Amino acid sequence: MPRSPSSPAFWRSPLRGPWFTSVLGVVLLVGITVLFVTGLLSYAAYNPNLSAVNDKTPDKGILGFYLFSWPTRPVWLYRLTQGVHVTLGVGLIPVLLAKLWSVVPKLFALPPARSLAHALERLSLLLLVGGALFEFTTGVLNIQLDYVFPGSFYTLHFYGAWVFMAAFVTHAVLRVPTALRNLRHIRRPSPLSSPEPGRLSSPEPSPRPSPRPGPGPGPASVSPDRAGDRPGAGEPARPEDELVSPDPLPPTVSRRGALGFVGGGSVLLVATTAGHSFDGPLRDTALLAPHGGAEPGSGPGGFQINKTAASRGITATETSEEAWRLVVTGKGGTVRLSRAELQELPLRSAALPIACVEGWSTSDQWWRGVRLRDLAGLVGYEKDAPGVLVESLQRHGAFRVAALRDNQVRDPRSLLALFVNGEDLTPDHGYPARVIVPAAPGVLNTKWVARMTFGDL
Numbered sequence: 001m002p003r004s005p006s007s008p009a010f011w012r013s014p015l016r017g018p019w020f021t022s023v024l025g026v027v028l029l030v031g032i033t034v035l036f037v038t039g040l041l042s043y044a045a046y047n048p049n050l051s052a053v054n055d056k057t058p059d060k061g062i063l064g065f066y067l068f069s070w071p072t073r074p075v076w077l078y079r080l081t082q083g084v085h086v087t088l089g090v091g092l093i094p095v096l097l098a099k100l101w102s103v104v105p106k107l108f109a110l111p112p113a114r115s116l117a118h119a120l121e122r123l124s125l126l127l128l129v130g131g132a133l134f135e136f137t138t139g140v141l142n143i144q145l146d147y148v149f150p151g152s153f154y155t156l157h158f159y160g161a162w163v164f165m166a167a168f169v170t171h172a173v174l175r176v177p178t179a180l181r182n183l184r185h186i187r188r189p190s191p192l193s194s195p196e197p198g199r200l201s202s203p204e205p206s207p208r209p210s211p212r213p214g215p216g217p218g219p220a221s222v223s224p225d226r227a228g229d230r231p232g233a234g235e236p237a238r239p240e241d242e243l244v245s246p247d248p249l250p251p252t253v254s255r256r257g258a259l260g261f262v263g264g265g266s267v268l269l270v271a272t273t274a275g276h277s278f279d280g281p282l283r284d285t286a287l288l289a290p291h292g293g294a295e296p297g298s299g300p301g302g303f304q305i306n307k308t309a310a311s312r313g314i315t316a317t318e319t320s321e322e323a324w325r326l327v328v329t330g331k332g333g334t335v336r337l338s339r340a341e342l343q344e345l346p347l348r349s350a351a352l353p354i355a356c357v358e359g360w361s362t363s364d365q366w367w368r369g370v371r372l373r374d375l376a377g378l379v380g381y382e383k384d385a386p387g388v389l390v391e392s393l394q395r396h397g398a399f400r401v402a403a404l405r406d407n408q409v410r411d412p413r414s415l416l417a418l419f420v421n422g423e424d425l426t427p428d429h430g431y432p433a434r435v436i437v438p439a440a441p442g443v444l445n446t447k448w449v450a451r452m453t454f455g456d457l
């Protein structure tokens with residue numbers, strides 16, 4: 001008999017069933033919620049409401065309802081939230097793929113809609129599956145520095161996240177009760193024999209197992225703790241349940257084995273990614289991350305570099321002592337300072353990390369330079385320093401301008417750094433001067449600074 005994918009018998013894996021789908025679903029429920037929260041935090045950390053230069057999504061409208069002033073402590077805040085966002089996102093890929101595989105027969109189910117409610121649910125599934133694939137794909141492409149989508153990553157990932165989350169919440173509201181019931185029910189399953197209508201969907205399993213028919217000796221019922229272990233076990237083919245194959249092939253792996261395989265994949269991905277948030281030997285374990293592996297150099301400036309001076313068109317001529325001047329403007333006027341003049345100002349040190357939106361970060365480096373609030377003091381803000389617009393020598397490409405909030409300028413650890421780890425900044429780390437702000441995303445730590453305008457953002 002020819003079978004089409006819309007026929008349940010076309011799908012023959014004995015692994016598919018409510019238990020398998022529910023376990024993966026609950027893992028994704030928790031994981032994706034964490035991804036969403038850390039993603040929203042990352043957006044807030046960019047200070048998009050402060051200035052148009054920071055806002056990659058100017059049409060966000062009410063989606064910016066929750067924005068708040070990103071704090072400057074603890075200094076590792078963004079390092080943590082964004083490290084979790086990226087590493088967890090990578091780790092959930094096998095779970096997502098297994099979940100999609102487990103429900104793929106439903107994609108082909110006919111009739112396309114049995115009722116209005118069913119039609120709406122299927123529509124939300126389209127957005128859910130499409131949204132999930134889109135968010136995971138854009139995220140991975142961005143961290144692999146191989147971004148190929150047309151349009152800005154930030155815009156697409158941000159709007160995609162809201163579409164995806166709307167579908168995700170709808171799906172969770174509709175499905176979580178069933179998933180939890182499946183997990184509870186199947187852990188203490190009813191016997192498999194001749195299901196009576198109504199009994200199997202009741203949350204309470206029947207207290208006394210009845211003998212199980214079928215070949216071979218063995219226990220009359222599925223033992224509670226092993227229920228997920230046997231394909232088909234504990235999962236009577238309810239007519240409304242499209243997941244269980246009516247004509248399963250013999251199992252080659254148990255459901256728990258399959259879950260172990262998926263979980264093993266996740267563990268492997270996390271283990272080969274998480275190292276990008278650490279230094280030393282741990283970073284060498286991040287085989288899959290572009291900022292894993294060895295540091296780009298040794299010595300004081302030998303830590304991770306995002307964009308090199310050469311790649312941004314920064315030349316030694318324009319950063320030389322003769323050519324380079326920092327132009328600082330505020331309500332009290334404008335001052336122009338050479339690097340030597342900056343070094344005459346009170347110099348302070350702060351131990352702060354670089355933490356990139358791509359998920360990688362460095363441990364604390366020792367930065368030394370002039371406090372941002374002292375620079376504000378030079379141009380008329382002796383106290384209550386305002387926010388600042390920072391512009392780089394860099395003429396093209398992203399991140400040549402950034403706006404910092406007043407709380408960031410006022411923090412005594414926020415510096416216009418001239419030195420790192422006891423030596424002059426290297427060209428790639430922003431020589432002659434770069435911004436470094438505690439707890440902020442890397443993009444706000446502008447390199448090769450040329451101009452700072454306080455107030456009036």
Ligand SMILES: Nc1nc2c(c(=O)[nH]1)N[C@H]1C(S)=C(S)[C@@H](COP(=O)(O)O)O[C@H]1N2
Nearest residue numbers: 304305306307356392399429442445446447
């Ligand atoms: N002018 C300028 N500053 C910049 C960037 C840039 O491309 N141009 N990249 C930013 C990003 S995304 C990060 S993560 C940090 C990285 O700093 P590092 O290269 O010193 O590690 O610099 C930031 N400052």
Ligand SMILES: [Mo]
Nearest residue numbers: 356357442443
């Ligand atoms: Mo970054």
